[in-house]
Amino acid sequence: MFEETLVLQNPHWAKEPYDSGVKRACFNRLVDYLGTGQIVAITGVRRAGKSTLVRQLIDYLIHFKNVEPSNILFFNLEHPYLSPYRDDDTILQRIYEDYLKIMQPKGEIYVFLDEVQFFRGWPIFVKSLHETKKVRFVVTGSNAAMLSSDMITMLSGRSLALEVFPFSLRELASSKGIDVDNPSEVALKVPEIKHLLDELLEYGGFPTVALKTLNQTAFDILGAHAKTVLLQDVVPRLGARKPEDLEKLYVYLVSNISKLFSYSSLSKLFGLSDKSIKEYLEAFSDAHLVYEVDLFSYSLKKQMRSQKKVYSIDTGQANAMGFKFNSNRGRLLENLIFIDLKRLGLDVYYFKSEMDYEVDFILKKGEAISVMQVCWDLNDPETRKREVRALQEAMNELKCKTGIIIVVEPNLSMEPFEEGINVIPAYQYLMMDRIRQEKFLFKSI
Incomplete structure (x- = not known):
């Protein structure tokens, strides 16, 4: 029944190599996760490179772990051919049985299911085969809520999650042929790296744009991508009768990245209830379009009642969908740094001191806390005074020995x-690589 589709989706069975693309920084962690025997769930916004990462892992298994190609099954569950079967909880088992009949694998099997959120019954199928200890699973999905809720209820204690983001500056530099692990080469390439940072702030890090198109067409691609996520991942979840309301809210949010807001203020602005605004924002977050950031406070009640900030998954997408102003560049830098902090898996908050000074980021890793400001430059004496004063207030109140200021270029x-x-x-x-970044952020702890 699915034989032809299976063959088309698994060219490695015919020993055809994949165009594996740029090696991602999270690849080694993915290999480590697979080695634990746990179910690995790769999450992230559409077009961030999840499927490419899976193909890289398939190549790695074949060429470095000597796994037989016939023992690896890849299946994209978003394929149009499967649309009529999405409510059939038996279909995944039938696909798997067709695979066994075609390839007759011997030994341990690796199954890669792409975009699992299209099949509600996927956790039952995965759990049943995982418990045989004969199959290792990697699943991908673009909807954080669906993956997390399914995994918590059905796969508790059996899974590890890895979130994939658009390219970082380090990954982008690597894609341009710079040896990012060679300090001497990095030092020689500083002008080129600074230029790549400018491009990243303007066009973002989605691979389809960052590797190919840096002009107005890039914004057309990014705008179309954002609208696709809204229509395919957000609207169906909410059952929204007016998708244009969702788009207007999204445009407003990415036009105001790093600014404070409240549900009630958005409610008045858009003529929607507080509950609707909250549900819309949760849906944006679950689709990995935006992230909400809470106030850092040891009082949970104060944290819940305080204003929030919002950041976009990608600076290019914010530029494509939001209103651009000359003053945006500092906020775009702040957004870029925020995404990099999330890439490290840190808990990120903003902070208001007792004297009402605001600090961009409070970073939390276990019990360790770090304090950070991000600004374009500190050339203006008043800017320097404001940023330093806020940082010192936060350091004193939170008992941090050091604070960090990230700028485009120090004077x-x-x-x-x-x-x-x-x-x-x-x-x-x-x-910096992941280890060096974490040491830098928490070196005083």
Whole structure:
């Protein structure tokens, strides 16, 4: 029944190589996760590179782990051929049985299911085969809520999640042939890396754009992509009768990244209930379009009642869908740094001191806390005074020994900063690998 579709989706059975693309920074973690025997769930916004990452893993298994190609099954559950069967809970088992009949694999089997959220019964199928200890699973999905709820209820204690983001500066530099692990080469390529940072702020890191198209067409692609996610991942979940209301709210949010808002203020602005606004924002977040950031407070009640901030999954997408102003560049840098912090898996908050000074980010990893400001530059004395004062207030109240300021380019002629404050160029921080970034962020703890 599915034999032809299976063969078309698995060219590795005929020993045809994949165009595996740029190696992602999270690839080694993915390999480690697979080695645990747990079910691995790869989540992330559409077009961020989840399917490419899966193909890279298939190539790795075949060429470095000597797994027989016939022992690897890949299936994209978003395929149009499967549309009539999405309410049939038996269909995944039938696909698997067709695979066994075609390939007759011997030994351990690796099953890769792409975009599992299109089949509500996928956790039952995966759990039943996983418990045989003969099949390893990697699943991907673009809807965080569906994956997380299904995994919690059906796959508790059996799964590990890995979120994939658009390209980082480090990954983008690697795609351009820069050896990002060679400090000498990175030092020689600083002008080129700074140019790539400018491109990343303008066009973002979605692979289809960052690797191919850097002009107005890029914004057309990014705008179409955002609308596709809204229509295919957000509207069906909410049953929204007026998709244009969703788009207007989304455009407003990405036009105001890093700014404070409340559900009640958005409710008045759009003529919707607080409950509807909250549901819409949760749906945007579950589709990985935006992230909400809470106030950092040891009082949960205060945190819940306080205003929030919002950031876009991608600076290019924010530019494509939002209203652009000259003052945007500092907020775009803040957005870029935020996504990089989320890539590290950190809990991220903003902070308001007792004197009402605002700090961009409070970073939390276990019990460790770090304090960070992000701004375009500190050349203006008043800007420097404001940023440093806010950072010092937060450091004192949270008992942090050091604070971090990330800028596009420090002014080397400026007076030394106050004790405990570290200023670093954005490109330098973003070119660090995961381990070096975490050490830098929490080195005083």
